[in-house]
Amino acid sequence: MLKIPRNLIFGSRHQHTHTHLYFLHTTLHTSNSSCLHQTLRSLVEKCLSISHLKTLHAQIILQGLTHCTLTVSKLISFCALSPSGDLQYARLLFDKTPEPNRHMYNTLIRAYASSKHPEKAILLYHQIVCSGIFPNEFTFPFTLKSCANLQAYREGLLVLVHVMKLGFFKSHTCVQNGLINFFVVCGKIECAQQIFDGIEARTIVSWNSLIHGYSKMGCWKQALLLFCGMREGGFEPDDRTLVSLLSVCSGNYDLELGRFLHWYIEITGVHFDVYVHNALLDMYAKCGRLQTAGAVFNRIIDKNVVSWTSMVSAYAKHGFVKFAKNVFDQMPVKNVVSWNSMISCFLQNGYYREALDSFSKMCNSGMLPDETTIISVLSACSQLGDLATGRKFHDYVLDNIMKPTVTLYNALIDMYAKCGSTEKALDVFLDMPEKNIVTWNAIISALALHGCGFRSIELFEEMEAAGVHPDAITFTGLLSACCHSGLIDTGRSFFHKMIHFYKIPHDTEHYACMIDILGRGGLLEEALQLVGKMPMKPDIVIWGTLLGACRTHRNVEIAKLVLKQLLELEPYSGGLYVLMSNIFCEAERWEDMKKIRKLMKDHGVRKSDAVTSIEIGGRISDFMVDDKRNEASDVVYTVLNQLTDHLKSKGCVLQLNS
Structure with a gap:
């Protein structure tokens, strides 16, 4: 029998780990195989860190005990699910196992479902099905969670087929709850409702999943009815229930319902954590009750970064820049969302130079900006006409952001256009790998603003050839192009086609552009007649x-x-x-x-x-x-x-x- 090296037995800094490895050393000299495997499994369960487990794993390999499937399964569970584990090491163990069992598959699927790579959980699910091992009630919920995280609707439907074929559709509530969550995340609330209606033994998770779904869609009546039904069924709401319902109140600015929920929490004495406090704060802030929001904020004992940021956003939304800045300065910890909220506060209230200064302070603090930050500061540059700073941000995007979103590209086009650099705006447009309707509208309006009417119209024709359907903003840009280039007949044509060909109704901006076209052309009588035909009352811009x-x-x-x-x-x-x-x-x-x-x-x-x-x-x-x-x-x-x-x-x- 090969002896364990002494340094591996006594090398740990934790005394109880010394003892465990000493027991392993003693057990290895016994002939009782059952006792040996039981000791191994016990030691794996009591590991304190991944380094201890690797030490134990080394001895298992040295003693040729890797054939014990149950022991290896314990190793994989610790690595995959323990807070001090290592998912990559767990996958290595799994891949080295000649015949992994269902428990090993389920452990890794569960771990990947909550990781940054849920797609690996789906691949493992396909692997377990192809290997001939039948999934069970512990396989499906986490596979469905991964499909939901990726919004992989087709893969989720395939899992549903397997659930039905294997007889888990009506017999296991945890699988049904997984299906509800999957359909909710994918926006199929009707399917989620059907699954919910078919559950015989509902749990708090069942109710919360569907309430969250209706809350997410802003359907407050259905969410409230479910809340009432939940209480009638003997279930007391928990933190997740209350957060979902309060989010409905925030989205619909429903102060009355929000107050009712707050009253319910206070009267029933339901324990609620910082997340419920934050939801209450957000609800009162969005409903315009800043004083009450402030009172809720002051009652939060363990304020987190969301609590502070919510208060900053509340003051910012209502134009109280000084109060927002005061709360922001007191924040013990700031994240990128906090900085974005403060920058956005300055931006919304016309403090464009202060927005750029805040960005500089953010960078000096060591916080890396995200796309939201860059879009905000580009908007500030647009309003200031600060082309030099705008170019610096463009360089930052090129150097640091691998795949800029369409929204970020659109912000660059808008910045260059408003700073007078139409050539750079057009360069950004032509370099874009993907364009949406906002992109086309931005470049058409940019060229129109600087008198390049013919080029705007050419791009409109390219836009139609690309299969992009114009909207009301497109025609505002086109009419503006005709106005700045003196294209009276072309402007009349676009104004007419909006209604009769594209079925887009005229709004005040379109009338203003058309009146400007006629006015610049000296056709004042025709312009005055058009004002008289407007279906809405002419505003100060028209006159x-x-x-x-x-x-x-x-x-x-x-x-x-x-x-x-x-x-x-x-x-x-x-x-x-x-x-x-x-x-x-x-x-x-x-x-x-x-x-x-x-x-x-x-x-x-x-x-x-x-x-x-x-x-x-x-x-x-x-x-x-x-x-x-x-x-x-x-x-x-x-x-x-x-x-x-x-x-x-x-x-x-x-x-x-x-």
Whole structure:
């Protein structure tokens, strides 16, 4: 008999492991095979770590005891399912086993179902079926879980066929629960309901799975009826039940139902963990009850990162940037979702420079951005017109993201378009491996914005040839292209085809574009008639577009009609008064111009200050009239005065509009 090396017996730092290996050493010298295998299995069960198990496995190999299937099965179970195990090592053990049994298959399928590689569980399922070993009630639930995780609907249906053929469909609740979860995740709630209705011995898992399914779809009535039926059946709701129902309230902004559930929790004294607290917080926040959400937040003893992030998002959604920033700064631990929430908060409320600053702080903290982060900062660059920074983010995408999503590509197109770089926007579009309707709309609108009307229309034709059906946004871009390129007849054609060929109804934006096309072409009477035919009430954009056309073509009479409508909608808009004043000025109707100026004075209306942005050395600076905030403002105004004096000396007359 080969003796175990002493260092393998006494090399462990844990005294009780010394003792176990000593028992193994003693047992190896006995002739009782049954006692030996029982000792091996006992030692495997009591392993503290994967290193201890590997030490034990080495001795099993040395002693030629790998033929003991039950012992090897214990080894695989520890490696696959123990928190201190090693799934890769478990698979190695499995592959080295000449004839793996059903327990080994089930153990690995279960482990892979909860891992990052659920597809391996499905492959093992096919392997067990092909090997002639019949799956049992422990095989199917985890195989179905893997199909659900991958949304592998066809593979799940194949498992269902096997379940029915082998007689597990009505006799095992755990298999039925697995089927309910599979159909719920795949969006087949009717099939899940049929499985549920056929269960004779329902468990809390059965009820929760179906309630979660209806909650996920926003069907609050069905979810609430199931909740009532569950209680009538003698089942008390648990944390998962309450989280599912509260998510329905959040999705539907149903404060009344949410309050009822909160009342139920408080009255019944149901124990609920941080996840239920977070769901309550989210419900009150989305229903606009920030004070109550804050009270729930303060009651959470063991706040996790979701609790803090939910509170940041709650303040952000309602525009309380200062409060959101205060909560964010207090967070003990931040993850990428937390940073994204804060960046999104700045973005939604117009703090674009602060959004970029937060991104810099995120990177400095060692947190790696994800696609959501990049999309947000690209949007900030779009709003700021910061092309230099936008290019840096594009370089980051190329260097760090192996397979950018279509959404990320679309954000790049939008950024380049809004920053004035149509060529780069088109380059990104042409390099995209996959395009969706948003992609086509983005590039069509981008080219339209910069006067490339003919190219926009060409791309629209390519889009149709690719089998992509246009939507309302597509035609907004096309009509805008016709507007900026003076294509009046083409614009009329698209406007007509929307209804009669593509069956897409006109909305306010389409009317605004068409009126702009006619107005720029000098067809003011036709534009005014189109306004009268609108099925919806014209808004300030429609009338403002027509008023701008009146100034261009010096049509004072229609301008006066339009101004009357505009002043009813927005009586204190300085821009309208100034525009009308300029129209009268250019038509040399001085008395009318004086009346407009008097109206402005009487109503206390003043022209809004315009803002000009300029990029110098990769830095964006904003300037307004009489702006003294910039450190170099004195130098700037000195240079401007010098330029003005120079122009006057050359005989140039400057006409400055009020």
